[in-house]
Amino acid sequence: MKRDSFLLQHSRRQFIQRSTLGLSALAFGSPLLARSSYIKNSKENKLGIALVGLGNYATNQLAPSLLETEHCYLAGIVTGTKEKEAKWMEQYGIPAGNVYNYENFDEIANNKDIDIVYVVLPNSMHAEYTIRAAKAGKHVICEKPMGLSVKECEAMIAACDANKVKLSIGYRLHFDPYHMEIIKIQKEKPFGAVKYVNAEFGFRIGDPTQWRLRGDLAGGGAIMDVGVYCIQGARYATGEEPIAVTAREFKTDPVKFAEVDETVTWEMEFPSGAIANCTTSYAFSTNRLHLGMEKGTAEVQPSYSYSGLAGHINRKTMSFPKMRQQAAQMDNFAQVIKTGGESEVSGQEGLLDLKVVEAMYKSIKKKGKRVKV
Numbered sequence: 343m344k345r346d347s348f349l350l351q352h353s354r355r356q357f358i359q360r361s362t363l364g365l366s367a368l369a370f371g372s373p374l375l376a377r378s379s380y381i382k383n384s385k386e387n388k389l390g391i392a393l394v395g396l397g398n399y400a401t402n403q404l405a406p407s408l409l410e411t412e413h414c415y416l417a418g419i420v421t422g423t424k425e426k427e428a429k430w431m432e433q434y435g436i437p438a439g440n441v442y443n444y445e446n447f448d449e450i451a452n453n454k455d456i457d458i459v460y461v462v463l464p465n466s467m468h469a470e471y472t473i474r475a476a477k478a479g480k481h482v483i484c485e486k487p488m489g490l491s492v493k494e495c496e497a498m499i500a501a502c503d504a505n506k507v508k509l510s511i512g513y514r515l516h517f518d519p520y521h522m523e524i525i526k527i528q529k530e531k532p533f534g535a536v537k538y539v540n541a542e543f544g545f546r547i548g549d550p551t552q553w554r555l556r557g558d559l560a561g562g563g564a565i566m567d568v569g570v571y572c573i574q575g576a577r578y579a580t581g582e583e584p585i586a587v588t589a590r591e592f593k594t595d596p597v598k599f600a601e602v603d604e605t606v607t608w609e610m611e612f613p614s615g616a617i618a619n620c621t622t623s624y625a626f627s628t629n630r631l632h633l634g635m636e637k638g639t640a641e642v643q644p645s646y647s648y649s650g651l652a653g654h655i656n657r658k659t660m661s662f663p664k665m666r667q668q669a670a671q672m673d674n675f676a677q678v679i680k681t682g683g684e685s686e687v688s689g690q691e692g693l694l695d696l697k698v699v700e701a702m703y704k705s706i707k708k709k710g711k712r713v714k715v
């Protein structure tokens with residue numbers, strides 16, 4: 343196949359195949375059209391999602407995305423902040439019977455409107471609420487990082503298996519056309535094998551009192567928050583599982599980052615000999631996924647944002663219609679539940695990332711010594 347035609351043919355077809363109707367409406371029409379078609383839609387045949395933890399991500403990304411989904415809708419909320427209840431009920435038409443707090447959360451088991459519980463809490467609470475949701479017989483989407491340790495991830499998978507519910511991790515980029523294209527060229531190898539990956543994601547974190555800087559709630563710093571995107575990126579860009587890592591941490595503000603990592607650079611070694619060179623930081627902005635292939639390069643930059651991604655494969659610019667990653671992600675999970683398949687971003691994906699995270703922290707402790715994954 344000619345290289346030029348590869349990108350054009352495959353990117354468009356792949357985007358159309360993986361898009362939902364809601365996304366197509368967004369892509370080829372106006373956001374207003376997409377929203378009005380939602381309003382006309384009945385909730386029949388859609389799965390009900392309850393968001394747990396109404397913070398930034400739930401408020402500004404997930405709830406608005408649920409207005410554009412084809413296979414699921416916002417059916418309930420779980421919050422520890424009383425004042426948020428009335429606002430959310432009014433804004434999203436949520437009945438009082440579908441509003442829970444952290445104490446009465448387990449009663450969600452008796453609520454037939456709720457099919458999926460979406461855990462959007464601080465990292466240290468992911469395992470507890472995923473396991474409680476599974477015991478309540480609900481399918482679960484859990485935000486990244488899946489848990490604070492491999493042990494927690496294993497317990498979460500076991501709880502979902504034991505209760506015969508599905509588990510998915512909030513890895514939205516698997517549903518973004520730019521990243522789908524990267525996965526495609528890794529699999530089809532039109533430019534040969536991927537031999538090198540450079541993945542970087544960092545931002546300058548503000549408020550020093552936030553939970554992301556507390557070891558007990560976050561379980562780690564930049565690595566746990568945005569470094570996992572680089573681990574993910576390196577894994578799907580190579581299509582391999584790393585065998586070893588070497589990692590070093592750099593701290594410029596030991597007061598602010600007393601409990602968590604600030605900036606970390608690391609290398610991942612893959613069985614084929616491919617290597618990934620990665621950086622994550624809470625001190626500066628960086629946002630890039632670069633592939634060195636046998637016969638060319640590919641790059642997405644910015645790479646991990648919710649929108650505005652850009653990139654190229656060799657000299658060919660990648661260009662895809664606007665879409666909402668979170669709507670595609672949640673619709674995909676709802677379809678998987680309806681059709682009986684398995685989520686492509688299952689608990690196993692989160693677990694594999696945490697294995698790398700644990701190896702990275704070990705390597706940091708050993709001052710950059712190579713640690714097997």
Ligand code: NDP
Nearest residue numbers: 395396397398399400421422423462463464465485486512
């Ligand atoms: P926020 O701090 O904005 O929100 C967290 C919410 O959790 C709070 O608003 C609160 O909701 C609830 N909560 C319960 N207990 C606590 C506690 N002890 N301290 C603080 N909050 C508490 O965080 P984000 O929304 O930014 O992040 C939530 C999760 O989502 C994280 O795991 C994060 O990694 C992930 N995330 C994923 C993104 C992605 O792109 N996939 C992007 C952003 C975040 P309430 O008042 O309703 O109880």
